[in-house]
Amino acid sequence: MFSDRRRRRAARRIRPGDGHALKRFRWWQPLSRALFHLDLVGDDGRRERWSVDVRLWGDSDDGEVRARLYRDGVHAATSKVPAEFPVTGGTVQVDTSSYGLRRCHFVTPDGRERQLEPDPASAEGRRARLERDRPGLSRALGVVSWAVLVVALVIGAPQVVEQITQIPPVAEHVGTFTSPVHLPAGLNVALLIATLLASSERALRLRYHWLLDGGLFDGET
Template sequence: MLTTFRRQRQLARVRPGDGSRLPEFRLWHVFTRTRFGLDLEDHRLDVDIRYGADPNTGHGVARLYRDGVQVARSRLPATFAVSGGVVEIAENEHGLKRVAHVGPDGTTRTLTPHPRTLEGRRAGFDRRFPTTSHALGIVAGLLVLACGAIELLHAAQAVTRRPEVAERVGTLVLPYTLSAGWLTVIGVVGALAAVERALTLRGRLVDRRR
């Protein structure tokens, strides 16, 4: 029921496209734009996503193209009604987490990233070097967990040092406290690892073994 309500709300904010042609994806677009596509029985769908393009909310904006012509647009997260179901696009703080065609029976097909996008380059690396890609995924997943745990423990220590908190729950004392500089480095490493995981759009920290 919650999924149905969310989908209806997202469908309600879809606006008609302007009929423009799908622009080419250039190398310098990789940090501001991404693109996914899917071939259906009688036509081609493309979703062009611009990060932070909505001036009012800062959300990304998705534009839906049918056979290269813009037919709809919406801010993220977005759901577009298309032939044979809907296209759902969801994001988190590290990037996209879902770009999929969902049929009436719940059948899901993830759209294919354009080969020049970061997602497409990550997918290409996975196809060419599957073993290395799997190892990279394991390392990135472990880094996300480790960096998150370190930052969470230091945040908890800082909170419990407040007198009003210490009186109620006591003070957490870590055996070793990292400097602000090291915590910044750990935060950056954790964020990069999370982005690597987000580029796979698989929704898990560690990929399943093939």
């Protein structure tokens, strides 16, 4: 959930849309774009489709990651992430991690929330389809991803701490630390690759934990 401070900051970041049409998801965009949809009923009883489009690598002009909100395929608003857009009956909250989306949820004033539906052509949509069609395989992939990140944290963190404490100013003030685990370079590379894959798999399901998914290094607790 967004804190009150983050909510106020998100409100100041919103800029009105320019009315351009939402572009359909292309086959070459799964790694660089996330697209989610939300169907609501307006005050007049008509159905509305709200869409959130995020270019995960940032905009081409300045590299900033922004969320764009569309209503019935028409651009309604833009905000840097983390973003919170007012929509019919609540707000849509959007946030990213280093590996993709960590949040894209519709939240009502009484605190109820639900995740938006990923576009079927997107990587998130394909992962959601696997969860529907092959729930056993989906759960297994989820368990493996979680286990890889736990192993990476237990084995990799002490080695990182050791390297940091070898820096002279750090060693002078806090002393040095010797990791109880030292992996060969090849295994460290393999662990790094496995960690990237596991974190990316979790991001496709919008699963996020501050300790496992990099929030510790972003100053989150």
